[in-house]
Amino acid sequence: MSTDSPRKKLGFFGKADEVPAATAGGPALPPFFKHDVDLRPHALAVYDVDASTGNCTRLVDKLTSGQPRHWIVHAFTGPLLGLVRCAMPDDGALKPSKATTMSTVSDSTSIVTGSSITTGEATTGMHMTLEFYEWGGDGAEDIAGKSSVSTALHKVGPTLGGPLLVEWEHSGKYAVLVYPTKCHVIKWEGHSSKLLPLHEMSTPRPVQSVLWVHHALFTATEDEIKCYFICGSRTFSFVIASTTSCFDGQEEMNQTVDLADFPAAQRHPGGPLMLLGVFQEKLLCGGIMHQSMHSVTLKHPVLQFCMFVAQGVPKRALEVVPMISADLLDWMATFLEAFGFAADALDVPGTSSHVKVSICIKHMLVHTLADLLPSLVASVATDSADMMGTSLIQRACAALCRGGQEAAVAALLPTCMQMNKWNDALVMAMLVQDRATMAQVLASNQELSHALHTSNKNADVEAQWNQQMDAHGQIRPARFAGTWM
Known part of the structure; x- marks a missing residue:
């Protein structure tokens, strides 16, 4: 051996x-x-x-x-x-x-x-x-x-x-360990000689055969064929063939005129299958029971997109995007980002601003984030629930300040105050360390004691505080005189 x-x-x-x-x-x-x-x-x-x-x-x-x-x-x-x-x-x-x-x-x-x-x-x-x-x-x-x-x-x-069964991916980075009721994916880091467990996938039926194609893992059981796309943090899976399906993949592709959604399962002949390889965009299988060859087409646009990303060619994957339904645009951007192509994920047309901002925060793309944040602030009409820094806008502002973009955060303060987003405005003022603006935000939110403590040299805040003290110190109206005696 x-x-x-x-x-x-x-x-x-x-x-x-x-x-x-x-x-x-x-x-x-x-x-x-x-x-x-x-x-x-x-x-x-x-x-x-x-x-x-x-x-x-x-x-x-x-x-x-x-x-x-x-x-x-x-x-x-x-x-x-x-x-x-x-x-x-x-x-x-x-x-x-x-x-x-x-x-x-x-x-x-x-x-x-x-x-x-x-x-x-x-x-x-x-x-x-x-x-x-x-x-x-x-x-x-x-x-x-x-x-x-x-x-x-x-x-x-x-x-x-x-x-x-143990099957290694061609680059020697990932391996799948097949057990009777589950499959484990492990990662081998040769530079540090570490063997790390990554993912565990349950298999209701025993897996008969596995096949690696780049970072795509195909598994075959007696009643279905699944395709897993493996990255360091996540797995994406599709059932591409099943005994309960009567669809012929090629006929379905020829009859489809609408934009593609997630692929439907194709016909599985039943019984054990040996996965032989991929040839001309088809997964070839050998039927042990029927002693015949069986193929599963991989020409579905979503599968094509995922295969290109797994092969490390995101530019070719972006060429397939116009053939896919707009409902999957955010999903495709997330798929690209999971495989490490953050910049290409932002190029998916029609991706929501929430997904783009989240990708920029994760990968510290501060210049792109500075361009995206104003539109996000304007599109969200409600204020954040608190000032704990958990909302998307507050996390984006914190990322900009870590990246040295305090000016971009300060420019959003007037917009937040105009929209009565007091929590977001106060977090922004604290991040840029603008005590005068902090006092102004607190005063606008009727928190005069905190505002006066924050900036004791703000004449407007002092005037509002004195006016409030005078109002509370006035003599009650005559109709209330002697009612508490």
Whole structure:
């Protein structure tokens, strides 16, 4: 079983350290590698196959779990080597691996539990666990440029529950772990050697096949095909095929004259499907039960938009926007922003000012925010409920002040006072530290005591305060005289 490493290949179990190539066409293992083998289900040998010289060097002699009955039952390839171990019923849960003389394993004991990845999917009393190993964990190399034996493999991340399937995205950044009732998406940060859990998706039926296409993940069950668009913070999903649907995707596209809404599910033939790939904007599937090919069209404008964004070409995605319903404009801007294309999200025509302002606040696009905020203030007729800084207008003003745009905030004060937005006006005055305006706002809102305390040199506020004190100090009318005696 080969890995994605440019030099290291996972070879057969064997005894020799150096095995020359049998032919000039590439390295080949001699016959005794297939027969004279010390088969131990709890040990694994790893070989480095050099394509230029044809040498096969054993790097890791045995990668053990420290427990004789914790068997290695499967290995997953990819940017990381994934080993699935099985603990027999009388052994209990698998403990974290210990470092051996031939491999370096971290002492990480953290296990993701609860609603996230569990310690194992227990079936019939057995405990299945998954451990990931990084090639050349600490980057140490010998003089010849090869990883030394002691650092050939390094355990990374926590011990996870044993999955049915592990599939890596082509860039090696994301991987999906398939379990009987759920799928987990994990993220591998190679620069910091961190393995992070990202998302958990429930699957009412077991997933039969998965396929990555850039940051789009297709999953197939016996009755539906779903498409997930994965980013760092969110997931967006569509059911693109279902056994309950009778729609033919191509016929629906030909008959549709209105602007596109979210895609409807297409026909699913039923039974297990193997996802083969995407060709000419169609998802190709192999029907195991019917022994035939099945295709699901991906030409729907919303799917096209999402696929372009997932591929990292937002400009092409914007070209599809005129074909999509205006009800989805805010959703498309949110989709672009979630994948890191904040500037392109603002270019979606017809996006509401609320969505644009929220994007500018999140990504500190202060110059664009300064242009958008006046129209937002004018469009919102009511004042904010409080002065806690939770409303969109107050958060936008705070972002502008953090970005050095106090003048843009100060210019909005007259508009807010004219519209009787006292809470917003007071927050703006506090952000720009204008005590005179603060006193004026408080006085206009009949809070003279606070206004006088804020600015004790404001003649207008003092005059209003004195007038109010005189009114309260006047003698009551004659009809009330003696009523409290």
